[in-house]
Amino acid sequence: xxxxxxxxxxxxxxxxxxxxxxxxxxxxxxxxxxxxxxxxxxxxxxxxxxxxxxxxxxxxxxxxxxxxxxxxxxxxxxxxxxxxxxxxxxxxxxxxxxxxxxxxxxxxxxxxxxxxxxxxxxxxxxxxxxxxxxxxxxxxxxxxxxxxxxxxxxxxxxxxxxxxxxxxxxxxxxxxxxxxxxxxxxxxxxxxxxxxxxxx
Amino acid sequence: xxxxxxxxxxxxxxxxxxxxxxxxxxxxxxxxxxxxxxxxxxxxxxxxxxxxxxxxxxxxxxxxxxxxxxxxxxxxxxxxxxxxxxxxxxxxxxxxxxxxxxxxxxxxxxxxxxxxxxxxxxxxxxxxxxxxxxxxxxxxxxxxxxxxxxxxxxxxxxxxxxxxxxxxxxxxxxxxxxxxxxxxxxxxxxxxxxxxxxxxxxxxxxxxxxxxxxxxxxxxxxxxxxxxxxxxxxxxxxxxxxxxxxxxxxxxxxxxxxxxxxxxxxxxxxxxxxxxxxxxxxxxxxxxxxxxxxxxxxxxxxxxxxxxxxxxxxxxxxxxxxxxxxxxxxxxxxxxxxxxxxxxxxxxxxxxxxxxxxxxxxxxxxxxxxxxxxxxxxxxxxxxxxxxxxxxxxxxxx
Numbered sequence: 001x002x003x004x005x006x007x008x009x010x011x012x013x014x015x016x017x018x019x020x021x022x023x024x025x026x027x028x029x030x031x032x033x034x035x036x037x038x039x040x041x042x043x044x045x046x047x048x049x050x051x052x053x054x055x056x057x058x059x060x061x062x063x064x065x066x067x068x069x070x071x072x073x074x075x076x077x078x079x080x081x082x083x084x085x086x087x088x089x090x091x092x093x094x095x096x097x098x099x100x101x102x103x104x105x106x107x108x109x110x111x112x113x114x115x116x117x118x119x120x121x122x123x124x125x126x127x128x129x130x131x132x133x134x135x136x137x138x139x140x141x142x143x144x145x146x147x148x149x150x151x152x153x154x155x156x157x158x159x160x161x162x163x164x165x166x167x168x169x170x171x172x173x174x175x176x177x178x179x180x181x182x183x184x185x186x187x188x189x190x191x192x193x194x195x196x197x198x199x200x
Numbered sequence: 201x202x203x204x205x206x207x208x209x210x211x212x213x214x215x216x217x218x219x220x221x222x223x224x225x226x227x228x229x230x231x232x233x234x235x236x237x238x239x240x241x242x243x244x245x246x247x248x249x250x251x252x253x254x255x256x257x258x259x260x261x262x263x264x265x266x267x268x269x270x271x272x273x274x275x276x277x278x279x280x281x282x283x284x285x286x287x288x289x290x291x292x293x294x295x296x297x298x299x300x301x302x303x304x305x306x307x308x309x310x311x312x313x314x315x316x317x318x319x320x321x322x323x324x325x326x327x328x329x330x331x332x333x334x335x336x337x338x339x340x341x342x343x344x345x346x347x348x349x350x351x352x353x354x355x356x357x358x359x360x361x362x363x364x365x366x367x368x369x370x371x372x373x374x375x376x377x378x379x380x381x382x383x384x385x386x387x388x389x390x391x392x393x394x395x396x397x398x399x400x401x402x403x404x405x406x407x408x409x410x411x412x413x414x415x416x417x418x419x420x421x422x423x424x425x426x427x428x429x430x431x432x433x434x435x436x437x438x439x440x441x442x443x444x445x446x447x448x449x450x451x452x453x454x455x456x457x458x459x460x461x462x463x464x465x466x467x468x469x470x471x472x473x474x475x476x477x478x479x480x481x482x483x484x485x486x487x488x489x490x491x492x493x494x495x496x497x498x499x500x501x502x503x504x505x506x507x508x509x510x511x512x513x514x515x516x517x518x519x520x521x522x523x524x525x526x527x528x529x530x531x532x533x534x535x536x537x538x539x540x541x542x543x544x545x546x547x548x549x550x551x552x553x554x555x556x557x558x559x560x561x562x563x564x565x566x567x568x569x570x571x572x573x574x575x576x577x578x579x580x581x582x583x584x585x586x587x588x589x590x591x592x593x594x595x596x597x598x
Contacts, residue, residue: 090524092555189572
């Protein structure tokens with residue numbers, strides 16, 4: 001986990017889409033929102049989940065590892081940048097390899113786009129656009145100490161499990177204290193799809 | 201350049217590194233809550249990391265790359281010697297340029313070999329060639345490849361989808377550089393010669409490898425174009441590179457994360473080459489050769505530097521980009537067979553079946569153990585993760 005980073009608490013998300021609108025204002029991808037806001041159990045629950053790039057640390061950003069054009073660069077401070085426009089060939093390897101489903105692709109422009117933690121802002125110590133406007137603190141930008149000072153007793157996890165594999169990220173999620181010693185389940189293996197048990 | 205499987209890092213821009221807040225982010229505060237070894241890592245992950253580290257030192261790859269570089273540069277030296285009729289047509293004044301092209305050949309072959317040895321590139325590279333040499337593909341869609349080369353590499357339609365202004369500027373640079381390369385490379389290698397039977401002209405003959413291919417009057421329009429080809433190239437390149445330089449200083453999107461050596465130096469190099477080249481013509485026409493020698497040295501230094509820089513920086517995309525046609529051909533041929541792979545959950549199309557299998561293979565090569573996840577679309581991955589969080593971590597998000 002990076003020192004000053006994003007903390008996501010889906011329990012606080014009210015699905016207001018303020019982050020989606022604010023993301024469009026980011027200078028590095030003007031007019032296009034890179035944050036995802038998904039309703040995880042649409043029709044029966046109002047629960048929503050905001051997803052920004054998790055800036056994977058271990059293994060080093062799977063999106064960058066599978067890129068055939070070496071287009072995704074990781075800055076020394078751990079921020080996984082969106083694809084270099086000169087190098088990106090629009091193959092979509094990163095889009096489909098990302099375990100968190102973050103990158104987007106413009107097939108016409110043959111260019112990947114993704115959240116870069118508002119590098120134009122965070123490089124100068126400002127919070128990303130989404131965290132700036134989030135009215136409930138579901139997206140919080142700061143250090144773990146600052147978060148815990150504001151929310152006493154809060155615990156976070158930066159390790160996610162996908163099947164047998166674990167991925168440690170630069171961005172962390174808020175978890176209940178009793179769950180803190182376990183990695184956050186990433187959704188794989190998939191247990192059921194549309195009401196059907198798909199375990200083999 | 202990164203060894204495959206290695207960390208993809210770039211040195212931070214000095215200005216960005218000086219930002220105190222950016223430095224603060226490099227710290228590794230705790231709070232992760234995960235158990236494991238003294239470094240806070242889980243044992244399983246540590247082993248995988250060690251395996252990846254071992255794989256990131258591919259001595260065989262660097263050896264192969266050095267061999268490829270040596271072979272290609274050796275072949276170029278032979279081509280220069282024989283193409284200039286055993287140096288009979290070689291212009292010794294252009295020796296530094298010729299030497300720079302030999303270094304360029306070594307660097308490009310070396311980096312290309314390292315690049316296509318990485319799992320992601322290697323697999324797409326092979327599949328691209330396989331699609332290209334498939335007789336069946338050629339029978340079915342004989343025009344696919346020429347069309348892709350024209351629209352993708354020549355007219356770069358995809359750049360138009362990014363921005364019309366960037367497309368126009370890039371086209372100027374592209375055609376200017378193509379023109380300059382077609383003139384200068386054969387000239388410096390002694391492949392092209394211009395001879396006059398009457399000594400001072402105006403009748404000239406253009407010879408390739410000593411064989412006359414074109415006779416022209418140097419005072420005619422054709423003659424003017426022949427002798428000012430590089431000036432025309434410079435006139436194309438300067439506005440294109442100038443626009444990109446202006447954009448790099450004004451556009452906040454472009455400024456984000458830009459690095460001087462990677463983003464600015466190539467533009468400055470193109471402008472310096474073009475301007476000094478034009479000044480050489482200016483000197484000979486208007487200054488009776490005043491300052492010509494100094495300008496010639498300045499021009500040569502800038503060209504030599506740029507040629508040697510090509511394998512290491514932004515210009516490597518010139519070599520890399522054509523390989524993307526192979527990737528497109530690979531996807532295109534699978535689409536012709538209706539081999540579309542649909543998301544296992546929502547059944548929205550993800551990509552072609554062979555592409556998804558290729559990606560899963562790449563992920564397995566890289567020991568990314570969640571390759572089965574590639575069979576789900578990004579949205580379903582997020583929703584399934586949200587569901588898992590909702591049911592297993594924070595029940596009801598309470």
